[in-house]
Amino acid sequence: MALLAPALLGNGALLAWAIAGLPRFGDYRGPYGLVLNRIVVPLRHTTNVVMGTTFDVRGVDTMGEEFILYASVIGVTLLLRDESGARRVERRTWRLRADAVRLVGVVMVGGGLLVGLWLVAFGYITPGGGFPGGVVLSGAILVLYLVGSHCDYSPFRNQHVLDPLEAVGAGGYVVTGLAALVAGMPFLTNLFGFGRTGTLASGGSIGILNGAAGVAVTFAMLLLFAEFLETYVVPLEPEDVGS
Amino acid sequence: MTVASTLVPLQAVVFALVAIGAPLVVLTRDPLRQALVNGIYGVTLVCLFVVLQAPDPALSMLVVSAVAYPLVILAAVARVRGERRRPKETRDE
Numbered sequence: 001m002a003l004l005a006p007a008l009l010g011n012g013a014l015l016a017w018a019i020a021g022l023p024r025f026g027d028y029r030g031p032y033g034l035v036l037n038r039i040v041v042p043l044r045h046t047t048n049v050v051m052g053t054t055f056d057v058r059g060v061d062t063m064g065e066e067f068i069l070y071a072s073v074i075g076v077t078l079l080l081r082d083e084s085g086a087r088r089v090e091r092r093t094w095r096l097r098a099d100a101v102r103l104v105g106v107v108m109v110g111g112g113l114l115v116g117l118w119l120v121a122f123g124y125i126t127p128g129g130g131f132p133g134g135v136v137l138s139g140a141i142l143v144l145y146l147v148g149s150h151c152d153y154s155p156f157r158n159q160h161v162l163d164p165l166e167a168v169g170a171g172g173y174v175v176t177g178l179a180a181l182v183a184g185m186p187f188l189t190n191l192f193g194f195g196r197t198g199t200l201a202s203g204g205s206i207g208i209l210n211g212a213a214g215v216a217v218t219f220a221m222l223l224l225f226a227e228f229l230e231t232y233v234v235p236l237e238p239e240d241v242g243s
Numbered sequence: 244m245t246v247a248s249t250l251v252p253l254q255a256v257v258f259a260l261v262a263i264g265a266p267l268v269v270l271t272r273d274p275l276r277q278a279l280v281n282g283i284y285g286v287t288l289v290c291l292f293v294v295l296q297a298p299d300p301a302l303s304m305l306v307v308s309a310v311a312y313p314l315v316i317l318a319a320v321a322r323v324r325g326e327r328r329r330p331k332e333t334r335d336e
Contacts, residue, residue: 025249135306136306232319
């Protein structure tokens with residue numbers, strides 16, 4: 001206690017000093033955002049400047065981010081996936097009996113899929129994009145597990161389907177970048193025409209990269225869910241089943 | 244480009260909600276309740292991003308706090324509860 005009080009006091013004083021020295025609320029000092037706000041719409045024809053930035057101006061960064069997700073999913077898979085077959089026994093879990101809950105759940109699956117697809121497709125026109133859209137899509141599919149049963153969900157935890165699709169998403173980003181290299185331009189150069197501002201055909205390769213990120217994130221999350229469900233969902237005792 | 248240089252009342256209210264929500268998450272001890280409280284705290288952060296005119300981070304925050312994070316917590320809680328209920332030697336069967 002005798003040590004704690006001066007330490008807290010000292011840290012508190014330093015914190016107060018640091019906060020007092022912060023710029024005022026709303027005081028923006030970086031030139032980067034102001035420059036991007038001016039150049040992205042005329043140069044790339046994407047009305048969502050954030051997407052124009054993440055998938056074009058600093059597209060290599062986003063590729064790194066995508067592979068961070070890819071690597072972490074591989075890590076979870078390596079830790080949790082059991083190839084010995086010991087866990088292959090079909091898990092039996094409760095099926096929800098309340099019709100109202102199931103109806104709401106089914107509506108949520110449909111609504112979630114629609115919102116997810118919209119977020120991915122229009123990501124470079126309105127706020128959204130492949131990353132949040134992909135998580136919404138996979139979340140909507142997960143609701144199927146909640147309102148259905150382990151068995152209903154089985155197509156979405158089949159690793160032989162999920163693994164290649166995840167690779168297609170992650171690899172699609174790199175292939176789009178390499179296409180520019182093949183055409184004799186720097187990696188990830190925006191090859192395609194920029195189209196009319198505010199339409200789905202705008203942005204050139206931004207749309208393709210955004211779609212690849214959407215696919216990669218959706219299947220990365222589904223792989224994660226599949227591994228978690230396989231490992232964590234404890235099968236019910238025989239007397240619990242069917243109750 | 245115009246940037247609001249003063250805190251408008253709406254922003255002040257949402258900042259206050261975030262400041263109240265954060266300790267509530269920490270003070271909730273039961274993991275299952277904590278997952279719920281954290282979800283509500285996530286919504287206040289989403290509101291904060293919206294009133295600060297940052298819709299893209301708001302969407303990212305929404306999906307992380309509503310889908311990804313609760314799943315990890317709930318999966319872990321299910322595992323811990325299940326192991327407490329089951330005798331150790333019948334695990335993995």
